[in-house]
Amino acid sequence: MSGAADHIGRIRTGLRAQLRVIGALTLRELGTRFGRDNLGYLWLFVEPALLGGAIGAMHHLSGHGLPGGLHIAAFWVLGYIPYYLLRGVINRAPSAIAANQSLLYHRHISLFDIILARNLLEGAAVGGAMAAFVLFFGITAGEWPRAPEKMVIGMLLMLAFTHGVALLIAVGSVYTDVFDRVVHLFTYLALPATGAFFMVFWLPTELQKTALWVPTVHVFELIRDGQFGTQVPTHYDIGYVLAWIAGLNLLGMASLGRARRDLVI
Amino acid sequence: MIRLLDLHKSYKTHLGHRTVLSGLTTEFRRGEKIGILGRNGAGKTTLLRLIAGVEGPSSGRVERHMSVSWPLGFAGAMHYSISGADNARFIARIYGKPLDWTTGFVEDFSELGEYFRLPVRTYSSGMIMRLGFALSLAVDFDCYLVDEVIAVGDSRFGERCRQALAERHARSTLLLVSHQPETVRAFCSSAAVLHDGRLTRYDDLDEAIAIYRAA
Structure with missing residues (x-):
């Protein structure tokens, strides 16, 4: 009995220590990425605003609207920001270990802690930009989200999914430079397929089925359901996305242990 | 106490596997000040990394029954x-x-x-x-792992390091790796020689240094 209590006590102490480490890593990352004389975080707002503005202007000039009469800038910007999260997390994954190797001198900092801290920060920053733009469209265009909780869940699913992908890419980067070379190319080429800038109901039935194989398509649909509600039909299955998240993360964590052993610092 | 159990370490290189440590078994007790002597490339730094847990062994085990510092040298940790x-x-x-x-x-x-x-x-x-x-x-670790660079650095700071470690004399353990017998003599009370992937302990400092010089 006391053995079990002991065991639970040890797990609790270990968990507290790990939370402390992840907290410290996040604060440090905050300092290096967004701190002091670094204006990097401004791009979080400028880039989606430029995209939304430019495409909104093109639609205005051509006189075409979006199917279902969706607010044009809101559609593009609120699709772009979750994609921005995906791109940020995945593109930064190949350098996650190399850039932080010196931290592995501290035995209780794990590769997982390092990658998680980076991605949590990325998620918090992009989530802040998302909230700011949602407010902006609400105030300026009366385009308030019908179910904001669905947008929050969508962003969390996107973070968990890309975190899983990032773990696997980080593992790969221990063994080869290939990921560092192709990952940017990949995230650009994948853009049309991710679901950031189309809706499933726009597609012919056969293509809809194909599109719904892609887990991020579900996430974007969920976020749009949160924003536009029943104004347009949406298709998503949260269980399907969760299955992907579980698979990627379990595989990622398992292979990360192996990579740590093979890593030469 | 730190216990090394049949510790092996090899690296993959373009020329195939290179064995650095082949079967180290020993223990370092609380309060001991041990100098580990080895030539360049003998695997001193690798040994410190394994004891610190920065890298894992190819086989064998490191048991740590006290808090162990990271390897103190020029790089890492910050x-x-x-x-x-x-x-x-x-x-x-x-x-x-x-x-x-x-x-x-x-x-x-x-x-x-x-x-x-x-x-x-x-x-x-x-x-x-x-x-x-x-x-x-x-x-405030129980055991400090020190690469010789600290000890030979600028002499005033070297003196302060020695003092800081001496103040902890009774409770803290020191493992210092070096290729210079003089450094080991200044900091340590016993020594070991790392040669051909094996570690030999000597209670007598002079004996260790004599064997190291002869090897």
């Missing part, structure tokens, strides 16, 4: 894009030490002056070494 002060706060957070006390202690001990508030990448190697040593003293 982040180069942030200041010495930020590094001190980071170390305080991950090791659960009070923030203000830690930054104060590190600032005093490292004697970096205004550089303490500048990014570590602007430091000289001597300054990085001082910061690293101050950070590890702030955490």
Whole structure:
């Protein structure tokens, strides 16, 4: 009995220590990425605003609207920001270990802690930009989200999914430079397929089925359901996305242990 | 106590597997000051990394029954894009030490002056070494793993390191790797020789040094 209590006590102490480490890593990352004389975080707002503005202007000039009469800038910007999260997390994954190797001198900092801290920060920053733009469209265009909780869940699913992908890419980067070379190319080429800038109901039935194989398509649909509600039909299955998240993360964590052993610092 | 059990380490290289350590079994007890002598490339730094847990062994085990520092040398343990002060706060957070006390202690001990508030990448190697040593003293480990660079660095700081370690004499353990017998003599009370991937312990310092010189 006391053995079990002991065991639970040890797990609790270990968990507290790990939370402390992840907290410290996040604060440090905050300092290096967004701190002091670094204006990097401004791009979080400028880039989606430029995209939304430019495409909104093109639609205005051509006189075409979006199917279902969706607010044009809101559609593009609120699709772009979750994609921005995906791109940020995945593109930064190949350098996650190399850039932080010196931290592995501290035995209780794990590769997982390092990658998680980076991605949590990325998620918090992009989530802040998302909230700011949602407010902006609400105030300026009366385009308030019908179910904001669905947008929050969508962003969390996107973070968990890309975190899983990032773990696997980080593992790969221990063994080869290939990921560092192709990952940017990949995230650009994948853009049309991710679901950031189309809706499933726009597609012919056969293509809809194909599109719904892609887990991020579900996430974007969920976020749009949160924003536009029943104004347009949406298709998503949260269980399907969760299955992907579980698979990627379990595989990622398992292979990360192996990579740590093979890593030469 | 730290116990090494049949420790092996080899690396994959373009020329195939290169064995660095082949079957080390020994233990280091609390309060011991041990110098590990080895030629360049004998695997001294690798051994320290394995004991610290920075790298894992190819086979065998390291048991740590006391808190063990990271390997103190020129590299590692700190982040180069942030200041010495930020590094001190980071170390305080991950090791659960009070923030203000830690930054104060590190600032005093490292004697970096205004550089303490500048990014570590602007430091000289001597300054990085001082910061690293101050950070590890702030955490207060039971066992310190020291690469010879610290000891041979600038002599005034070397003297202060020796004093700081001597103050902890009874409770703290020191493992120092070096290729210079003089350094080992200055810091340690017993010695071991690392040669051909094997470690041989000697209770008598002079005996160890004589064998090291002859090898």
